[in-house]
Amino acid sequence: MKIGFIGLGQMGSAIAANLLAAGHELSVWNRSPEKAQPLVDTGARLAASPADAAQGEVVMTLLADDAALEAVVYGANGILGSPALHVSHSTISIALAERLTADQSDGFVSAPVFGRPAAAQGAKLFVAAAGDGKALDLCEPLFAAIGQRTFRIGDHPPAANLVKLSGNFMIMAAVEAMAEAMTLAEKGGVPPAVLLEVLTGTLFDAPVYHSYGAILLEQKFRPAGFAAPLGLKDMGLADAAATTFKVPMPILGIVRDHLRAVIAQEGDDIDWAATALAVRRAAGLG
């Protein structure tokens, strides 16, 4: 398929490489063009602009935030009005997803992904996709090339963004709960590793507890797999959705407070799971 890919950060580059490897004809664009070089070296075409990358059947975008995606869609030489179907992988606000849906009424798919960079490289992402059924059918082989499973969330694109924000909230909630329980255990004389073994050996045998549990045990928060300020941004988007839809979410309030706390205490370069540090310190642990 003739496709474009815009946004070549760590995640985007890995995804684009998998699309290329799957045999698709790929045009790429990035604000800092040097990031496109490795892909160009392996066969991608360097597009002259976002619009230029959107002349094929599909153009996929994966940008850092609302502002970056808005620039690529609505800015000079943006993709708005281009022939390609826009497939957005970014984690953005529900408000922007609604606007993109309204403004691209002839075709828009929202398809945020779950997974860290290693999963992107291994084509092991999870894709949560929402949009018109035929558009989703068209994307099916593309999603298959980048992920291990695609979930269809319905025909209204912003629904996929809400699922993504909910998922990230659930991760932060699990980290907070583990941090509270492990701190209680430690101060009460139970080695946190023992508690974690019981949890993951019983009702909590899920990747989120295994992976984040290990991070909490080792207190390995640098280098950041997903930096706390990005986590705070995402939780801010979830909070905005909670305001729009009028949903009290007290755990969300807690995790946002702890993200603020750990950034205040440790700076911007720490992993979002370091909310556990805020929990420990509040309990007088180092």
Place this chain on the structure above:
Amino acid sequence: MKIGFIGLGQMGSAIAANLLAAGHELSVWNRSPEKAQPLVDTGARLAASPADAAQGEVVMTLLADDAALEAVVYGANGILGSPALHVSHSTISIALAERLTADQSDGFVSAPVFGRPAAAQGAKLFVAAAGDGKALDLCEPLFAAIGQRTFRIGDHPPAANLVKLSGNFMIMAAVEAMAEAMTLAEKGGVPPAVLLEVLTGTLFDAPVYHSYGAILLEQKFRPAGFAAPLGLKDMGLADAAATTFKVPMPILGIVRDHLRAVIAQEGDDIDWAATALAVRRAAGLG
């Protein structure tokens, strides 16, 4: 082995039946003796008192709360001073576990269990056991007869109780997080079942999300598998531990508030997972 079992509620009766089936010589005692009848009919001896049930190698207790266990240990004809090793399966306060440890210095094992009545019947419980190593060795075949796996928590018995309270807290935290996310999804136009499928299909593929997720989807809170007042009691014990060890636990505060709320709104006969109802109602859902 010659053993005693005290406390024949739904859980205790199921455990005792499995011990009997495993070939142990069993004496049983319950405050309301009629509950002992099915076990007596299948070969157990009806003990005349708690002390009478504690004349063998091991006496196991599974009572509803601190007061009930105190009565059986310290009351008239209590097991204190009896020859049997006391193995306590009850979910009790850390303070009482400490007291029992001090008063039974020649032998005490704390071994609370994880699992609902069906798991008890199927000998599929998880046992978290703490105490002297030789005492734990002695109990090994007994635990094998009632559960699928035993976790050794160390040699200080109250540690096992802290693990149990932490585990129950983790369950309530997961229910609260799911309830918040599913309510956000529902009000934002995403069917909660779709969100749950994504969660359990990705990072949250653990029994706690599968089983409680289904309960939340169906809003099936009656009959109660574990009644909200018992949940509130357990969370109160966790709160007491948090006070003793000086650990701030904001999610614990939230789940205790929501247990109070749902009992206030619905009465005592509702499942502890109905905290999700409190979340829904706060968001204006029925």
Place this chain on the structure above:
Amino acid sequence: MKIGFIGLGQMGSAIAANLLAAGHELSVWNRSPEKAQPLVDTGARLAASPADAAQGEVVMTLLADDAALEAVVYGANGILGSPALHVSHSTISIALAERLTADQSDGFVSAPVFGRPAAAQGAKLFVAAAGDGKALDLCEPLFAAIGQRTFRIGDHPPAANLVKLSGNFMIMAAVEAMAEAMTLAEKGGVPPAVLLEVLTGTLFDAPVYHSYGAILLEQKFRPAGFAAPLGLKDMGLADAAATTFKVPMPILGIVRDHLRAVIAQEGDDIDWAATALAVRRAAGLG
């Protein structure tokens, strides 16, 4: 003094009337010009545009939110670049206050006010003003004409906005605390009026407890003195400031959740103090 006034809602009209009564030469502008008529009838000049209202020494603005103030300052025929000193009474975001400070470096005073419409009519507002000292001196007689007291917050205009947001947060926090205590009292058999009498008769003898206490006792939440959606907007601005400055504010999280709750349950036309209803309902009261 020759002054302009932009934004003639309930508060703005009352303030402008007091400026007129104090003998100032007043030009007024409002998006819906009919609201200017009563002031024109009593001697004000109807300005043709925001810029036209900003040809005197001072132009005061009191708009509903960031967007409305931005339109008046940066929009067509906006006041940016006009000769008058801009004095902003609006409750706006810290981010916009920073932008206005940067863009109006030759003169900008931020002077949000505390008080309900009746206080505005009676010239009994409190003014929290920040900006250049000479500019504040110039405003002194204007503030004296509309309020009972002016607090100088320093020379950086956004500081006054932060004080305003903090003050509104403190009101919501006091309402929440009273609601929790009065609900506890009621369910525990103590008439809330008795509790309130003890509180206001001892350590809590302050207007916030007298006025909001009476509202809570009577549960008189309609018509709204200050509507819950406006309160939620203001608390959102406080939350944005907390994110910018990295300050965990758990009570803020609670009051935002309860504002969402009561709007979900009751609609938009209810007073912000109706967060107390959310507290009551969570406790099973009607």
Place this chain on the structure above:
Amino acid sequence: MKIGFIGLGQMGSAIAANLLAAGHELSVWNRSPEKAQPLVDTGARLAASPADAAQGEVVMTLLADDAALEAVVYGANGILGSPALHVSHSTISIALAERLTADQSDGFVSAPVFGRPAAAQGAKLFVAAAGDGKALDLCEPLFAAIGQRTFRIGDHPPAANLVKLSGNFMIMAAVEAMAEAMTLAEKGGVPPAVLLEVLTGTLFDAPVYHSYGAILLEQKFRPAGFAAPLGLKDMGLADAAATTFKVPMPILGIVRDHLRAVIAQEGDDIDWAATALAVRRAAGLG
């Protein structure tokens, strides 16, 4: 009047001295008898036991906690069954207040007091009294001798205890709200003293904001006027009442967490208002 006074800590000694100064015939008792000496030196009689102190018309008790009061009432030579009307000034649990009411059906007044030691010395306490109307009439001159005002809470003694716990909760809530707002101000560039001046100069002109505001500004948390562990105990009693009456109280959860935090960080000898330190540290301030 012939009265007894039991419990001669800092508060009790000051109250007893005022009763003596008012001309009453006073018997005193304290577990550590040396604390009674100053009162004996000025005319009080040293009672041989609690019961011995309860042979007059009224016996007043002011003990540290439930256990101490239970010992004095129900212990050896306790006041239970003595002819004197028991007037309890202690801050105790609702559960114990109910028990005392049931067991002293021929006369019991619960009359907890508000005020610090200096207020006790100056006979400036506030008394919240509940019990039979004639019994309250009898106590009127006694309360007048020790306080500036008496509030009648009704005829059910535990109601007065609920008012006391609610009042202490309200103090902690006000401290928490101030701490959050002052921390936001400080990190946002507004001197906390300026914010406090605006607050106490407007809607928050009440003793609780003046006195605790000054403590927070100076961060003067030692020596403790009221030690954090005592505050945590009182908030635990409020929490127990919230559980009994099924009232969600999220601010109570926060202040309990912050009391745990500051005791964990600072030890037992710090003032309860140091919850503000926990707030500051969570925001990365020293």
